Amino acid sequence: MEVNMLFNKQKSIYLDNAATTSVDxxxxxxxxxxxxxxxxxxxxxxxxxxxxxxxxxxxxxxxxxxxxxxxxxxxxxxxxxxxxxxxxxxxxxxxxxxxxxxxxxxxxxxxxxxxxxxxxxxxxxxxxxxxxxxxxxxxxxxxxxxxxxxxxxxxxxxxxxxxxxxxxxxxxxxxxxxxxxxxxxxxxxxxxxxxxxxxxxxxxxxxxxxxxxxxxxxxxxxxxxxxxxxxxxxxxxxxxxxxxxxxxxxxxxxxxxxxxxIAKESNIKHMEKLRDKLIEGILKIPNTQLNGPRDKRLCNNINVCFNNIEGEAIGGFLDSYGISSSTGSACSSHSLEPSHVLKAIGRTHVQINSSVRLSISKFTTDEEIDYVLEILNKIVDKLRKMSPIK
Ligand SMILES: Cc1ncc(COP(=O)(O)O)c(C=O)c1O
Known part of the structure; x- marks a missing residue:
C-alpha cells in the first residue's frame, strides 16, 4: 500500500450515520x-x-x-x-x-x-x-x-x-x-x-x-x-x-x-436511491455479499461482507481517505467481540471480520457515493492482492 494512501485526507465523507448523525x-x-x-x-x-x-x-x-x-x-x-x-x-x-x-x-x-x-x-x-x-x-x-x-x-x-x-x-x-x-x-x-x-x-x-x-x-x-x-x-x-x-x-x-x-418523505427516497446505488456498486466487486435483506431494509443501511479481507483494514484505509465507516458491533465497536447480529444471521467468524457497515444520511450526495465506490474498489483490490487467502 502506498504511503500517500494513508495521508490522503482531501475529503470528509461521513458514512456512520447509524452510530450518530450531525445535528441539523x-x-x-x-x-x-x-x-x-x-x-x-x-x-x-x-x-x-x-x-x-x-x-x-x-x-x-x-x-x-x-x-x-x-x-x-x-x-x-x-x-x-x-x-x-x-x-x-x-x-x-x-x-x-x-x-x-x-x-x-x-x-x-x-x-x-x-x-x-x-x-x-x-x-x-x-x-x-x-x-x-x-x-x-x-x-x-x-x-x-x-x-x-x-x-x-x-x-x-x-x-x-x-x-x-x-x-x-x-x-x-x-x-x-x-x-x-x-x-x-x-x-x-x-x-x-x-x-x-x-x-x-x-x-x-x-x-x-x-x-x-x-x-x-x-x-x-x-x-x-x-x-x-x-x-x-x-x-x-x-x-x-x-x-x-x-x-x-x-x-x-x-x-x-x-x-x-423536519423529517421528510423525500429524504427517505433520496437515501433509498443512494443506498441502492452503493449496494449495487459494491456487489460488483467480486466475492462480496450483502449482510441483511434487499427489501424491507432501512433506507440508510449498507452492510457488506468482503470475504477474506479484514473489515478493520478496509475501515482504516477508508478513514485515511476521509471516509468514516464502521465494523463489528457498530455503535459499540469498542467491543472486540464479533458482531452478535452477523453471528445470528449465520455469518462465519471470517465473514464477520470482513464485514463493513456504511450508513448514509439525508446529507449524503451522489458524488460522495461515486467517490466511495472508486476508493473502495482500489482498497479491496490492494488488500486482496496482499491477502494470503484467495
Ligand atoms: C437500535 C438502537 N437502540 C438503542 C440505541 C441506544 O441509543 P442511545 O445512544 O440514545 O442510548 C441505539 C444507538 O446506539 C440503537 O441503534
Missing part, C-alpha cells in the same frame, strides 16, 4: 434560545419556567403525534438506552408478584436490550432470545410458540442498527394482542424512516431517540400506552408524570421535536 442547523437554531433567554425550569411557576413548560409540552405533542400516540403517553428520557432499560426493568418489577416473569426478545437486539435482559435474568426473569433467518427476520411461528402464560412482554427491534432489517411490527403486534402480552419495539434506527403507528401496530411501548435523526445526543423518549403499570427507574421530584424524575432537558427535547418535524 435548523435543529441547532431551534435549541439555542432554550440555553439562553428561555432557560427556565419547566417545573417553575413563573413566566420563564412556564415558557419552558410550553416548549416541553409542544415537543411532546409533536413526538406523540408522529407515532399516533397521545401527548401524555410520551416520557422523555436521557437516551434510547435509558428508555429500553426503563421498559424492561420497570415492567418486570411492576409485575414481580403476579408470576409474569418471562420476556421474549431476539438475538439481534441492541446491547442495551440484551444486557438489560441478562441483568434481569439475575433478578428472576426468564428470557427467550428468538432466532432470526439469514436476512435477520424473526419467525412468527417461533414467536407464537414461545409465548407462555408467564410471558410479560415481547421486545423486538424495529430496524436493525447493523444490518438494516425492518421487522413486521403489524404482524408481531397482532400476535401479542391475541395472546394478551405487552409489545415493545426499539425504534431508534427506524424512527422517521419507516412508519410507526402505535395503534395499527398494537404497540404498548416504543423507544425513540434524537441523535440518529439529526437531533441532539442525550435525549430519548419512551411511549407507554396509557393504563400500563410501570415502575420508574429514577425517583425524585415526580417529573414526566411521575415516571422519570429529573429536570427536563428542554433544549434537547425542543431539538428532538424539531428533528422530527
Amino acid at each position: 442547523k435548523e435543529v441547532v437554531e431551534a435549541m439555542i434560545p432554550y440555553f439562553s433567554e428561555k432557560y427556565g425550569n419547566a417545573s417553575s411557576q413563573h413566566l420563564i419556567g412556564q415558557e419552558a413548560k410550553r416548549a416541553l409540552e409542544e415537543s411532546r405533542e409533536i413526538i406523540a403525534k408522529s407515532i399516533g400516540a397521545k401527548r401524555d403517553e410520551i416520557i422523555f428520557t436521557g437516551s434510547g438506552t435509558e428508555a429500553n432499560n426503563f421498559v424492561l426493568k420497570g415492567l418486570f418489577f411492576a409485575n414481580k408478584d403476579n408470576k409474569k416473569n418471562h420476556i421474549i426478545t431476539t438475538k439481534i437486539e441492541h446491547d442495551c436490550i440484551l444486557n438489560a435482559c441478562k441483568w434481569l435474568e439475575t433478578q428472576g426473569a426468564k428470557v427467550t432470545y428468538l432466532n432470526v433467518n439469514n436476512e435477520g427476520f424473526i419467525d412468527l411461528n417461533e414467536l407464537k410458540k414461545s409465548i407462555t402464560p408467564e410471558t410479560l412482554i415481547v421486545s423486538v427491534i424495529h430496524g436493525n442498527n447493523e444490518i438494516g432489517t425492518i421487522q413486521d411490527l403489524k404482524e408481531i403486534g397482532k400476535i401479542c394482542k391475541e395472546r394478551g402480552v405487552h409489545f415493545h419495539t426499539d425504534a431508534c434506527q427506524s424512527y422517521t424512516k419507516t412508519d410507526i403507528d402505535v395503534n395499527k401496530q398494537n404497540l404498548d411501548f416504543v423507544t425513540l431517540n434524537a441523535h440518529k435523526i439529526h437531533g441532539p445526543k442525550g435525549v430519548g423518549a419512551l411511549f407507554i400506552r396509557k393504563g400500563i403499570k410501570i415502575i420508574p427507574l429514577l425517583h425524585g421530584g415526580g417529573h414526566e408524570f411521575g415516571l422519570r424524575s429529573s429536570t427536563e432537558n428542554v433544549p434537547g427535547i425542543v431539538g428532538f421535536a424539531k428533528s422530527v418535524r
Whole structure:
C-alpha cells in the first residue's frame, strides 16, 4: 500500500450515520434560545419556567403525534438506552408478584436490550432470545410458540442498527394482542424512516431517540400506552408524570421535536436511491455479499461482507481517505467481540471480520457515493492482492 494512501485526507465523507448523525442547523437554531433567554425550569411557576413548560409540552405533542400516540403517553428520557432499560426493568418489577416473569426478545437486539435482559435474568426473569433467518427476520411461528402464560412482554427491534432489517411490527403486534402480552419495539434506527403507528401496530411501548435523526445526543423518549403499570427507574421530584424524575432537558427535547418535524418523505427516497446505488456498486466487486435483506431494509443501511479481507483494514484505509465507516458491533465497536447480529444471521467468524457497515444520511450526495465506490474498489483490490487467502 502506498504511503500517500494513508495521508490522503482531501475529503470528509461521513458514512456512520447509524452510530450518530450531525445535528441539523435548523435543529441547532431551534435549541439555542432554550440555553439562553428561555432557560427556565419547566417545573417553575413563573413566566420563564412556564415558557419552558410550553416548549416541553409542544415537543411532546409533536413526538406523540408522529407515532399516533397521545401527548401524555410520551416520557422523555436521557437516551434510547435509558428508555429500553426503563421498559424492561420497570415492567418486570411492576409485575414481580403476579408470576409474569418471562420476556421474549431476539438475538439481534441492541446491547442495551440484551444486557438489560441478562441483568434481569439475575433478578428472576426468564428470557427467550428468538432466532432470526439469514436476512435477520424473526419467525412468527417461533414467536407464537414461545409465548407462555408467564410471558410479560415481547421486545423486538424495529430496524436493525447493523444490518438494516425492518421487522413486521403489524404482524408481531397482532400476535401479542391475541395472546394478551405487552409489545415493545426499539425504534431508534427506524424512527422517521419507516412508519410507526402505535395503534395499527398494537404497540404498548416504543423507544425513540434524537441523535440518529439529526437531533441532539442525550435525549430519548419512551411511549407507554396509557393504563400500563410501570415502575420508574429514577425517583425524585415526580417529573414526566411521575415516571422519570429529573429536570427536563428542554433544549434537547425542543431539538428532538424539531428533528422530527423536519423529517421528510423525500429524504427517505433520496437515501433509498443512494443506498441502492452503493449496494449495487459494491456487489460488483467480486466475492462480496450483502449482510441483511434487499427489501424491507432501512433506507440508510449498507452492510457488506468482503470475504477474506479484514473489515478493520478496509475501515482504516477508508478513514485515511476521509471516509468514516464502521465494523463489528457498530455503535459499540469498542467491543472486540464479533458482531452478535452477523453471528445470528449465520455469518462465519471470517465473514464477520470482513464485514463493513456504511450508513448514509439525508446529507449524503451522489458524488460522495461515486467517490466511495472508486476508493473502495482500489482498497479491496490492494488488500486482496496482499491477502494470503484467495
Ligand atoms: C437500535 C438502537 N437502540 C438503542 C440505541 C441506544 O441509543 P442511545 O445512544 O440514545 O442510548 C441505539 C444507538 O446506539 C440503537 O441503534
